[in-house]
Amino acid sequence: MRIVEIRDAVAPISSPIRNAFIDFSKMTISVIAIVTDVMRDGEPIIGYGFHSNGRYAQQGILRTRLIPRLMEAEPADLCNATGDNLDAHRVWRTFMHNEKPGGHGDRAVAAGALDTAVWDVIAKIENKPLWRVLSERYNEGRYDSEIVVYPGGGYYYPGKEISGLQDEMRGYDAQGYQVAKMKIGGADLETDLARIHGALEVLGDGQRLAVDANGKFDLDTAIAYGKALEPLNLFWYEEPGDPLDYALQDELADHYSGSMATGENLFSTQDVCNLIRFGGMRADRDWIQADPALAYGLTEYLNLIEAVEALGWPRRRLMPHGGHQLALNIAAGLQIGGTESYPAVFQPYGGFADDIPIVGGRTALPDAPGIGMERKPEMLRTLRSYLELSL
Template identity: 60%
Template sequence: MKIVEIREKTVPISSPIRNAYIDFSKMTLSLVAVITDVVRDGKPVVGYGFNSNGRYGQGQLMRERFLPRIMEAKPDTLLGANGVIDPHKVWDTLFRNEKPGGHGERSVAMGTIDMAVWDAVAKIENKPLFQLLADRHGDGTVKRKVFVYAAGGYYYPGKDDEQLKNEMRGYLDRGYSVVKMKIGGASLAEDRRRIESVLSILGDGQRLCVDANGRFDMDTAIAYAKALQQYGLFWYEEAGDPLDYELQSILRSYYTNPMATGENLFSMQDARNLIRYGGMRPDRDWLQFDCALSYGLVEYLRTLDMLKQHGWSASRCVPHGGHQMSLNIAAGLGLGGNESYPDLFQPYGGFPDGVKVDNSFVTMPDLPGIGFEGKADLIREMRALAS
């Protein structure tokens, strides 16, 4: 068994939306196909992967460094004891001759390739990835119903409060009971007005998250914390720079309700520093590490081990990204849920066709691998790359 070829294509997911820090007018992602020599129904088994929104495609980095390392490796050095491609050995090969630290862009490149490898391995074993993970790294138990929330509420040219409310009503009408909106791209007074407009349409059991995308300095983060405390939000997300652990730690003195952060920490070591020094509270706060941006599932497993050692439950993890890879991890390894983009970044966001949201939960379908084949618009683009 071997990997025959790996292909990458950089594709646009551009949009006129913006958050507090960036706009998405030139946003791209990398789509990867890992083609194996295993044949099913007359066709080779292919694993697919892509990186999450908010970080750009990494094709050049893959082609110059990472893909040649895999293709130049002896095939048997990438296999496990069962004779199947071993994602951990692939990961070790990808990281060969890389120094520690400096996680930024290479963690995205490796995470994208890693996703495709896991998709291929689960398909070869003819299992949904969530079941493969539960069997290999859990007790075999799968959490078939996974919590999801609807992410949106971006700033958009000409978008007023009524349009924001209509957007959120659309998510609620589709079965979400938790929705998220952006803050920090306007004044505190304007953001408070926007927040209150969304809160005015929420019913019993429906909650709002807000996300500042790391925009605030200490004084602004505290000012927002004092203003937000009254609203009973589901969480206050990424107030300051993701590496400013002191800001995050101090903020808990001003905000007793749940906070969330971690989507822009791209290694187990950075995640560990957040847990050590960021003042995060395991009884209420949420961790948003995204495997597709942080070296992939192999590294995410190390992160989960670290969290356990520090007294954290995997159920406090709700990954960023809105992709089916994290959805499988949530089901197979007992995470607290997953982000969802019902309308944005299509066809890469969302669920397999026919999967419905019920009170912010989805039920995992029995599809081999990550389940991309169940989403018609997405698998069409993936197969075009592999064919």
Template identity: 60%
Template sequence: MKIVDIKEKVVPIKSSISNAYIDFSRMTASVVAIITDVEKNGKRVVGYGFNSNGRYAPSGLLHDRFIPRLVEADSKEYVNDEGSNLDPYKIWDILMTDEKPGGHGERSVAVGTLDMAVWDAVAKIEDKPLYQLLSDRYGDGKPDHKVFVYAAGGYYQPGKGLAELQDEMRGYLNDGYSVVKMKIGNSLEEDLHRIEAVLEIVPNGRSLAVDANGRFDLETAIQYAEKLEPYNLFWYEEAGDPLDYELQAELTKHYKNAMATGENLFSMQDARNLIRYGGMRQDRDYLQFDCALSYGLVEYIRILDMLKKYGWSSRRCIPHGGHQMSLNIAAGLGLGGNESYPGVFEPFGGFADDVPVESGYVRMPDVPGVGFEAKSDLMKLLHSVAE
């Protein structure tokens, strides 16, 4: 078997929404299709992948470096020993040929995008949902058949006042979510009014998470912490720069409740530094590494192995991204849940069509691969890339 072609397309995910750091009016994403010569159920196996929101399409890196390396490789270099399927680890090594250590930036997004497509193809060739394949290979063969998901929203938006924010959060609860998330970081006074407005809608503070998107210096992070603590929130997310481990460690001394970070750490080494030096607490804090931004599932498995060595449970991981790839990882490798973007970043956000969120959980569809075929709007886009 072999890969016969790899295609890529840049698509907009622009929106009028913003967080405390960026707006999304010019945001893009790369979509890739890895076309194999394998046929299953009368159809050519094509693996699809894309990068998560918040990072722009790494199109140049894909076409200049990573796609050519894989296309030019002999098939014997990237298939498994039996010659029956692609080997994601061998492919990862090919993609990273002649890449120096460190500098994980945007290249991790390019590799993560291809890696998603590889795993989609691998699971389709085995005719299994990816979550089942992962559980069979790396677990006990008994994946979670439903996964906790929270609704990420509450963005800053022109004309969006407290009433509109309340309506948005009320809608998430009506859709079956038990935990919602909102953005903070514009100003403490404004954000406290916004938080208290949402707390009027949700059952209690444990139903609300807040996200500063790395906006604060230490002094501001502590000021927010002092005001947030009495609310007993689900978590206080990414207060400072994601690589400022000293800030994160100091903040834990001023905030006793749960915190979350990690979505902007793009390698096992960066994740390990967070665990070593960031003061994160195994009994309450959450880790948000996103495989689609951090060299893919191959690297994510390395991160999980590292966490185990440091005494962390995989259940403390709730990935960023709100996409089906992370949902499969959560179900197959026993994570604590997954982010969700109801009605945002379409068609990438959300999960299988006609599978409702019930009491904060979503059921896993029985679809080979990542399950993109169960999401009709997304599949229209993915098919346009492959064609």
């Protein structure tokens, strides 16, 4: 088999919301289609990919470096031993050829989107859901039939901070989520505490609410928030400081005994290993949120799982950021802790299969071949439209 064409486009993922650092009114993502010469039911098998919100489209890196390397390669150099499917590891090495170590960031995002499309192709050619492919290849056939998911949300509502937030939390509760997340750090501590208490009036127990500062705080502010949050027994306190300020994270662990979470803005296995070594993270209660769609893709995430386990961390403490179907398949097939969801924002890309409900904070697995994007018809239609593929 061979790759016939790779298309990429810039798509808007704008939402009229903000967190402690940025607003999302002009946010974009890269969307990708890998068209193969493998035919099924009269149509070529096409793999689709995109990266998570929070990082902008990476068309320059894709068009001038990563995609040309694949299109210039010999087809056999991208395929498995039998030549009937892509080999994700060979493909990854090819598009990352001539790239220096380090410098993680936008390059990792471009690679993550492209690698996602590669895995969609692989699973579709095998005619299996991606989670099953991962289970069979890398997890001795084990998988989770239900996945823990939580909605990322709780943004600021100018003019209706508490009432708007409470309405959002009621919506998540009605949809079947057990834990929901809200933003902090975009206001002062007093205002944020009022917002948190407003959310808890809806959700009840503190273990049903996580808070996310999006890296806003210096050490003193992070500690002040930690002291105010600790009596509430929240599900976690997320990304209090700059994601690379391991000293802040380490010091905060001495002042906050509850669960913490971070890692969505770390874009390499080495960064995550440094977080574990130097960031004071505790394997018995904390969470690592590295996002495969932003950090070189699933192919590199396999290395990340191996590396964190070698450092004494169970893979169940991995909970990817992003709210997308790639992370859902990884959570199922590789049995990590669960994944984020975006049922209310960043549409049509957020959330999972349209016809699988959330029950008791968990979702069941899609049975469609590939990542499952065909189970979100509006998302697929939008992807194909921006990629100028016939609808």
